Amino acid sequence: MQLRYQFRVSPTPGQRTRAARVFGCRRVVWNDALARVKLVKAANKLLGTPDNRFAEGPYLRVPKNPDLSKTLVTEAKKTVGRAFFTHCPVGVMQQTLRDLDAAWKAHEDSKTGKRKGPKVAPPRFKSRKDNRQSARFTRSDRWAITEGSRLRLPKIGDLKVKWTRDLPSVPSSVTLVKDRSGRYWASFVVETDPAADVLPPVDRDQGIDLGLTRFAVLADGSHIASPKYLRRAEKKLKKRQRELSRKKKGSHNRDKARIKVARAHAKVADSRRNFHHQWSHKLTSENQAVFTETLNVRGLARTRLAKSVHDAGWAQFVMFCEYKAIRHGRSLTKVARDFPSSQICSACGRRDGKKPLNVRIWTCPEPTCGTVHDRDWNAGRNVRYEGRRILAATAPPTPGPGALARQRAR
Ligand SMILES: [Zn+2]
Known part of the structure; x- marks a missing residue:
């Protein structure tokens, strides 16, 4: 490798x-x-x-x-x-x-x-x-x-x-x-040497829902927030950009402001990369299998959410998870792009239709269920169920992540 x-x-x-x-x-x-x-x-x-x-x-x-x-x-x-x-x-x-x-x-x-x-x-x-x-x-x-x-x-x-x-x-x-x-x-x-970085197998898996308010919500109910240093760097970048827009075109001060923006940009990119490295390492080393959504970054970029999508830099994060999983002998499975992770009740399996983005908490309408869901956590759990199903269907019949997933899918 x-x-x-x-x-x-x-x-x-x-x-x-x-x-x-x-x-x-x-x-x-x-x-x-x-x-x-x-x-x-x-x-x-x-x-x-x-x-x-x-x-x-x-x-x-x-x-x-x-x-x-x-x-x-x-x-x-x-x-x-x-x-x-x-x-x-x-x-x-x-x-x-x-x-x-x-x-x-x-x-x-x-x-x-x-x-x-x-x-x-x-x-x-x-x-x-x-x-x-x-x-x-x-x-x-x-x-x-x-x-x-x-x-x-x-x-x-x-x-x-x-x-x-x-x-x-x-x-x-x-x-x-x-x-x-x-x-x-x-x-x-x-x-x-590809064998040098393979970690001993573990009996755990994790589903990830990439969100807007929190960077990611995991199937076990915990979440990953953007770290303070990254938010601070982003704030500084915005400030520098505002300063640049006020400078006169072609002026010496504008050149100086432009370099400051470039530096702030580099700082944000570096901080974000570190953050992504840190979490992708943690997730792939603690879990045998990691499940995530398939991102349509290009599709989302055309909508109003564009800025936050690019800012969140999910694509880079998923890419890091992917190559680290390979490197450590773990697996990363992406569920289908049209998998309705936020529409299904993760407790009873009822499909409840689309919900607007501002609905953060909802109650399952199934009479025997009635579970109250946090939108992102529920989605994370669904991603994990679906990922286990895919892994169980595709994995060879040997012990390892596949066997674990097959047991759990039942
Ligand atoms: Zn339900």
């Missing part, structure tokens, strides 16, 4: 300048290659139009990576216009061509339906003004971690890294990233 390990890096002013050069070279290679491919594609389109008398004519071959690498890196380096490529490791530039290739492929596959999920736009030209800059160093670039625990990157230097945890094995690559708020990160790709 491949995992990413990210650490904060603090480059010296000189290293910043050299990193900016590497980012710049990478950007130029990307743009040169993109322009070349686009030109060929446009020419072929012209040759292929029905009213063109050369319609049958020979099409131009779309240049492949080896051609691009030869003309746009190796040979270009010798020209005056691209002489500054000497400031960038060749491997980084070749990696850029591979990244561009992958971007084209993602776009083509998404067009033909080979790739699922949202549509992927064709690759775009990169700008110096882009918020995020990055450069990936592979093994061939001979980057290293020095005796003094610094990260040695060719053409940049020995960077000071804030190591917050140990790398489980030798990383295959490292990406130097400058994020939108001007911070630098080293992101390592590490191959891990």
Whole structure:
């Protein structure tokens, strides 16, 4: 399994300048290659139009990576216009061509339906003004971690890294990233032994209902609230955004305010990621099986709830739960998108129809039941019942989460 390990890096002013050069070279290679491919594609389109008398004519071959690498890196380096490529490791530039290739492929596959999920736009030209800059160093670039625990990157230097945890094995690559708020990160790709993180099985499962007022309500009646530090960061972000909107366009003060907004944004994103990591770890390590709704984030985003949905960042949370479950030998099951978790009485099973979002508490109308429900807790319990049913139906007949679920589903 491949995992990413990210650490904060603090480059010296000189290293910043050299990193900016590497980012710049990478950007130029990307743009040169993109322009070349686009030109060929446009020419072929012209040759292929029905009213063109050369319609049958020979099409131009779309240049492949080896051609691009030869003309746009190796040979270009010798020209005056691209002489500054000497400031960038060749491997980084070749990696850029591979990244561009992958971007084209993602776009083509998404067009033909080979790739699922949202549509992927064709690759775009990169700008110096882009918020995020990055450069990936592979093994061939001979980057290293020095005796003094610094990260040695060719053409940049020995960077000071804030190591917050140990790398489980030798990383295959490292990406130097400058994020939108001007911070630098080293992101390592590490191959891990899948067996190393599998936890011993436990006899518990949990259903999660992701809510608006509380971050999540669990089937056992407990809930997860957004932590104070996250709410504080969000409050600060809103304040900074208000300040920015009051600044005059094009003014120096507006630029300053914009950086403050970007910093506040980064802080919210970081806090939220920590919060999601913490809870997804807790849930997947304490439970053998975790059940959740299937989110239609894109669908909800079109409605009035959009803001809170994005703010809550459920998709990231569910994604964390998913990969942690795999990693720890646990399971995460999503119940169908149209499963009416808030319509069914979790005590007697009566389906009571849709309820408006403002109905937080309701009473089951079944004469023999009459249970009073907290909307979210009831939904969490229903998600757990439904998840157990799905797991029991799909799991192989071996002991483990499936067997547990089969027993409980009865
Ligand atoms: Zn009932």
